[in-house]
Amino acid sequence: xxxxxxxxxxxxxxxxxAAVVLWLLIPSQIDTMETSAINAQTVPKIVIxxxxxxxxxxxxxxxxTAPKKEVVITRTTLSSEHFQKELKSIIYAAIFLxxxxxxxxxxFLISTMLLTIAILVFYGARRWYYYAIPLAMVxxxxxxxxxxxxxxxx
Amino acid sequence: MDLFFAGLETLLQWQNFLIIPVGLALGIVVxxxxxxxxDLGIILCIPLTYGMDPTMxxxxxxxxxxxxxYGGSITAILINTPGTSANAATLFDGxxxxxxxxxxxxxxxxxxxxxxxxxxxxxSLLFLAPQIAKITLLxxxxxxxxxxxxxxxxxxxxxxxxxxxxxxxxxxxIFISTIGMDNISGTTRFVFGKINLMSGINLIIALIGLFxxxxxxxKSQYNPRTDRKIVDASxxxxxxxxxxxxxxxxxxxxIGSLTGVIIGATPGTGGGLAAFIAYNQVKTxxxxxxxxxxxxxxxxxxxxxANNGACGSTMIPxxxxxxxxxxxxxxxxxAFMIHGMVPGPMLFREQGNILYAIMLGLFVVNIxxxxxxxxxxxxxxxxxxxxxxxxxCIVLTFCIAGAYSTSNSLYDVYIIIVVGILAxxxxxxxxxxxxxxxxxxxxxxxxxxxxxALILSDGSLSIFVTRPISLxxxxxxxxxxxxxxWRNSRAKKKALA
Numbered sequence: 001x002x003x004x005x006x007x008x009x010x011x012x013x014x015x016x017x018a019a020v021v022l023w024l025l026i027p028s029q030i031d032t033m034e035t036s037a038i039n040a041q042t043v044p045k046i047v048i049x050x051x052x053x054x055x056x057x058x059x060x061x062x063x064x065t066a067p068k069k070e071v072v073i074t075r076t077t078l079s080s081e082h083f084q085k086e087l088k089s090i091i092y093a094a095i096f097l098x099x100x101x102x103x104x105x106x107x108f109l110i111s112t113m114l115l116t117i118a119i120l121v122f123y124g125a126r127r128w129y130y131y132a133i134p135l136a137m138v139x140x141x142x143x144x145x146x147x148x149x150x151x152x153x154x
Numbered sequence: 155m156d157l158f159f160a161g162l163e164t165l166l167q168w169q170n171f172l173i174i175p176v177g178l179a180l181g182i183v184v185x186x187x188x189x190x191x192x193d194l195g196i197i198l199c200i201p202l203t204y205g206m207d208p209t210m211x212x213x214x215x216x217x218x219x220x221x222x223x224y225g226g227s228i229t230a231i232l233i234n235t236p237g238t239s240a241n242a243a244t245l246f247d248g249x250x251x252x253x254x255x256x257x258x259x260x261x262x263x264x265x266x267x268x269x270x271x272x273x274x275x276x277x278s279l280l281f282l283a284p285q286i287a288k289i290t291l292l293x294x295x296x297x298x299x300x301x302x303x304x305x306x307x308x309x310x311x312x313x314x315x316x317x318x319x320x321x322x323x324x325x326x327x328i329f330i331s332t333i334g335m336d337n338i339s340g341t342t343r344f345v346f347g348k349i350n351l352m353s354g355i356n357l358i359i360a361l362i363g364l365f366x367x368x369x370x371x372x373k374s375q376y377n378p379r380t381d382r383k384i385v386d387a388s389x390x391x392x393x394x395x396x397x398x399x400x401x402x403x404x405x406x407x408x409i410g411s412l413t414g415v416i417i418g419a420t421p422g423t424g425g426g427l428a429a430f431i432a433y434n435q436v437k438t439x440x441x442x443x444x445x446x447x448x449x450x451x452x453x454x455x456x457x458x459x460a461n462n463g464a465c466g467s468t469m470i471p472x473x474x475x476x477x478x479x480x481x482x483x484x485x486x487x488x489a490f491m492i493h494g495m496v497p498g499p500m501l502f503r504e505q506g507n508i509l510y511a512i513m514l515g516l517f518v519v520n521i522x523x524x525x526x527x528x529x530x531x532x533x534x535x536x537x538x539x540x541x542x543x544x545x546x547c548i549v550l551t552f553c554i555a556g557a558y559s560t561s562n563s564l565y566d567v568y569i570i571i572v573v574g575i576l577a578x579x580x581x582x583x584x585x586x587x588x589x590x591x592x593x594x595x596x597x598x599x600x601x602x603x604x605x606x607a608l609i610l611s612d613g614s615l616s617i618f619v620t621r622p623i624s625l626x627x628x629x630x631x632x633x634x635x636x637x638x639x640w641r642n643s644r645a646k647k648k649a650l651a
Contacts, residue, residue: 051325092374134547
């Protein structure tokens, strides 16, 4: 399969759809009692409307003027270096999202230590002190916030 | 004149000269941790000042305020995350300078510009306070909106690659700023039934997500074995500011300091807005605007002189009218009251000697800031030598703890991670983060005053052009956008030829 695209077409389409969805959500999300023409909905409407118009202009710019990249999707695409790099970004984002779940369950100290280990493993760190320094730092931060700044971390 | 000398006598007590460095050190540390602001530093230290005499107490808190505003530039330059919102404009050129191996030079300029801005601001507080207060008293909603639009005009100069992406970014930023409870009507907006979203998305939380987390995400494809650059310790402090660069930065520091003084003296604004406006003005009037954003020392000089330039002048409306200039001065106003001083016109008459001691003390604070900063800058600069994977873990730990401490809520940690991941994808689609940031910072100011002005004028837009100060700001904003567009098209034509 052959695909022709550029960042203008992609971002223009994404934000055009986002603007339409947000516009449709305005009545349910901003239930104002104000009767005047200028109310709590005015600025969100201007901003979301603006986002829609600029996204449409960006989409047109992407279709008609900006240079496009051509990508051919085959069976070997999944094993290509480019795809592997993109996969790394997704795994990295997944580590962060998994951290949020862990933070809710086991608290700051343990979850942040696990996050630190996960990041160092992700980058392939092998030296022991690469693990010791940030892990100690998590402890130090926990102590500083709890004892000195009187912020009890979860 | 009697009050001046009485103030000088009050200031020249040895205890004051001990407490100022303590306040500065605390302020710099607090400012340099993303998520902790000088506001928080002042709040945490107010209880420590209960037993002090008023001059000493206020000087300590002022030192935290000034130190925090400078300290925020350290992380802006080194890890692309402003410690406080006032340092957001320092990112544009500070971080690219650090990436070029000029971290020490950028940090030194930030310190120098902050000190000059701070000293000019202290001078303005001492000599111009009553006069500036009279001018800013004339500001109404129309003027504030024009001022916000003036700030938003920066988008034109930071959206070199695609103006549409810049405008979409600004819309995203303003949209984020509308989330939560509407201040005028009390209606909730885009909270999707979540109680935690009712107070909106905190500015510093959005900043941590947008810049720190997305920056860490941007390095997801970094390979320590092939991409690491070994930086020699001696090379870090090798690139010092040259005499020619000091000369070049005279004008940006001048513009930045004056912008800081004027914007800071306008209630409800603050150092962040001043830095953006100063940066834009310096870039627009520069002979080489194309170098801005790629590690131009003049950009660091403009933004840092402006945000510290606002430090003293934000006190002008507070001391003379009893109206705080920004969040930090609102907290300082509380501290004044705790120590038995009620800010306002009567303060000059009733406790003039203490007031003059504080205003003169601001000079001492800035001089000490330069001395402390110059000793420690070389140590900060070595942060760039830490292997990236270690730095990422340490920065993340501080960001998460800092975000949580903003309002003791896990929700803020969720927001920084989600905003960070979304900002990463935007950056991958060639979006600039600065227009989003501008939208978040200036959105509330613009919206509130837009609606107030239209209520006053019965819905007529003519209010924005019939008031001379508002018209002036709008014309300057339009002029700077047109000038930038003209220069941009001329540069493109030249490149084609």
